[in-house]
Amino acid sequence: MKKSLAYLSLFLSSLLTIVNGINLPISATDDLNTISSIDNNYKSILSMDDSPLKVMILTNLALKYARQNNQKKALKILAKAQQVSLQLTDNYQQIVSLTQVAQTYGEINNRESVNTKCHYAIASLNLAKEKTKQIKDKSLQASLLLNIALEYEKLGEIEIANNIYQQSQIIQTQISQPQPEFPFEQTPTKFQIGLLANVNSFRKTTATFGFDVNYEKQWEISDIFVNGTAFIGYDSDRTFNKFRPTGLINSVYRYHFDKDWSFFTNTLITANQDFFASQNDDDDLSILGNLLLGGGYNLWRGETPNNSVDLQIGLGSIYEYDFFDGEKRRNQLSPALGILLQSRGLKLGNAELNHILAIIPALNDLENYTITSDSNLSIPLSEKWSFTNRLFVRYRNQLIYENNPKVQFFFSTGVKYTF
Numbered sequence: 001m002k003k004s005l006a007y008l009s010l011f012l013s014s015l016l017t018i019v020n021g022i023n024l025p026i027s028a029t030d031d032l033n034t035i036s037s038i039d040n041n042y043k044s045i046l047s048m049d050d051s052p053l054k055v056m057i058l059t060n061l062a063l064k065y066a067r068q069n070n071q072k073k074a075l076k077i078l079a080k081a082q083q084v085s086l087q088l089t090d091n092y093q094q095i096v097s098l099t100q101v102a103q104t105y106g107e108i109n110n111r112e113s114v115n116t117k118c119h120y121a122i123a124s125l126n127l128a129k130e131k132t133k134q135i136k137d138k139s140l141q142a143s144l145l146l147n148i149a150l151e152y153e154k155l156g157e158i159e160i161a162n163n164i165y166q167q168s169q170i171i172q173t174q175i176s177q178p179q180p181e182f183p184f185e186q187t188p189t190k191f192q193i194g195l196l197a198n199v200n201s202f203r204k205t206t207a208t209f210g211f212d213v214n215y216e217k218q219w220e221i222s223d224i225f226v227n228g229t230a231f232i233g234y235d236s237d238r239t240f241n242k243f244r245p246t247g248l249i250n251s252v253y254r255y256h257f258d259k260d261w262s263f264f265t266n267t268l269i270t271a272n273q274d275f276f277a278s279q280n281d282d283d284d285l286s287i288l289g290n291l292l293l294g295g296g297y298n299l300w301r302g303e304t305p306n307n308s309v310d311l312q313i314g315l316g317s318i319y320e321y322d323f324f325d326g327e328k329r330r331n332q333l334s335p336a337l338g339i340l341l342q343s344r345g346l347k348l349g350n351a352e353l354n355h356i357l358a359i360i361p362a363l364n365d366l367e368n369y370t371i372t373s374d375s376n377l378s379i380p381l382s383e384k385w386s387f388t389n390r391l392f393v394r395y396r397n398q399l400i401y402e403n404n405p406k407v408q409f410f411f412s413t414g415v416k417y418t419f
Contacts, residue, residue, distance in 0.1 A: 046080070050087045055097040058084065059104040066108040074108055075120070082124055091134045095144050098128035102151055118155060125151055129164065130383050134350060142171040182259040183220035184305050190216040194388055194416035196231070205236040210246070212388065212412065214376075218306055225306075225344065226251040227354070227376060229390065229412060247271040248392060248410065250356065250374060252342060254296060256305070264312050266292045266340060268358075268372070270394075284324040288370075290360055292316035292338035307345035314338045318362055318370075334362040351379045371395040378416070389413045 045061070048054045058081035065074040078101060085097035105121035129148050135141040149164035192214040210231030217224050228249035234242055248270050254262045268290040294314020301308045315337060322330040339359045346353040354376040361369035373393045378386045392410040399406065 050084050052088070052093050052097050055081045055084050055100060059100055062104055063107060071108065078105055078108070078120070082127075085124075086127070091131055092140065092144075095128045095131045095135070095148075098124050098131065099144075099148055099151055102128065103154075106151070106155055121151075121155055122157065125155075138171050138175050142168045142175070145171070182256065184218065184256070186220055187218040187304065187306070190214070191419045192386075192416045193419070194414050196229075196412050196414035205234070207234040208232070209234075210412075212390065212414065212416065214416070216306060218304065222253070222255045223305055224251070224253045225354075227374075231412075245272060252356075254305075254310075259301075260298045262296045262298070262310070264292075264294060264296045264310075264314065266290070266312070266314065266316075266338065266358075285321070286323070287319070287321040289319040290316065290336065290338065290358075292336070292340075292360075294338065296342075302345060302347070304345070307347075309341070309343045309346075312338070312340040312342060314340075318360065334364050334368065336360050336362050348377070351377055353377050365398075368398045370397070381415070384418050386416050386418070387413075388416045 042061075045054070045057055048057075058077050062074040062077040062081065065071075065077065081104075082098065082101045085094055085101055088094045088097060102121040102124035105118050105124060109118035109121065125148055129145070132141050132144050132148070135144065145164050145168040149161045149168065152158075152161035152164065192212075194212040196208070196210050196212060208231050210229060213226070213228045215224070215226040226249070229247065231246040233244045233246055235244070236242065249268070251267045253265045255264075256262045269288070271287050272285060292312075292314040293316055294312060296310045296312035299309045299311055315335070318334045318336040320330050320332055320334070322328070337360065341357040343353065343355040346355070356372070356374045358372040358374075359369065360372070371394070373391075375391045377389045379388070380386045390410075390412045393407070394409070395407050397406065
């Protein structure tokens with residue numbers, strides 16, 4: 001892979017040399033003729049398939065316009081080059097192309113009489129730096145960061161350049177030192193909060209407002225993951241209790257004995273999720289809670305314990321409360337067995353998936369069991385923001401009353417901010 005990238009870089013560099021005319025001195029008239037020739041074929045250039053070569057041609061054309069003091073046209077072409085860079089599917093090509101665009105912005109900026117910071121160049125470098133997080137090859141990632149740091153330094157952003165230098169050096173140090181399989185490396189706390197809303201109004205008005213919270217922390221021999229959602233639902237058709245609270249929280253704690261085996265606790269609490277009660281009643285209340293303790297075995301692990309798939313089996317209890325139609329239908333605590341397949345930090349392209357599949361029967365009544373699937377898909381929008389989708393599906397074998405379906409689901413979508 002590294003050799004292929006090296007050959008690609010050599011090939012693109014050779015093409016750039018050819019496009020630049022091997023840097024032979026040319027007259028202003030020749031330069032204008034070259035611009036005229038390329039400008040006549042500008043539409044053809046734009047119709048090319050998106051590739052690093054297309055970015056290279058566009059940045060070279062922008063430099064030629066800058067030499068003729070046509071800054072407006074040069075900046076317009078560079079903006080197109082940046083757009084093409086972001087549309088490339090390969091992360092490495094994206095980073096190299098964005099860095100090249102930033103370098104060209106800097107060169108154009110240096111031609112101006114007033115020495116000002118090139119904000120366009122910095123913006124392009126910021127995008128390139130963000131994309132390096134998606135490079136799995138740590139050696140390549142460190143090299144790309146080093147190159148980006150050099151470009152920041154050229155623009156006079158010394159502090160940012162030094163910080164990126166340090167990141168590159170840390171990665172290189174980590175590569176040279178083998179990572180211990182156990183105990184694991186402690187990681188910083190990850191906290192996310194998201195805002196979610198939905199409003200529908202025609203003959204009646206319904207609305208849902210809420211927030212979603214994620215918390216992750218990994219120590220050397222233990223880790224914790226908490227995901228919670230809280231909503232307030234509004235329905236103008238209700239005669240009272242127009243505002244109805246809804247909640248769902250799931251937490252998992254693992255204490256690792258070695259790299260494979262762990263002790264776990266799993267807690268799930270839902271309230272008013274409409275899984276068991278009619279959605280149209282004003283005063284319905286449903287609560288279900290699971291508490292399980294047991295052992296887990298690691299089936300797969302990625303770069304960290306948080307990138308893993310675990311099979312977990314435990315014992316615990318189920319608490320069920322159902323009140324609707326003015327009548328309490330159930331209020332009981334039962335012993336339970338839990339079989340869980342927990343997947344965390346699975347990479348799907350740029351997206352990340354957390355998923356829990358749980359089968360939980362009550363031990364005193366095997367006809368009373370639930371199957372739960374809780375999926376969280378997060379798609380990064382920037383360094384701090386992400387687009388998130390959660391699908392919670394529950395199958396309940398035992399009916400509370402005849403009109404209540406066995407299968408219900410809960411879906412939420414919105415944006416999250418990572419602290």
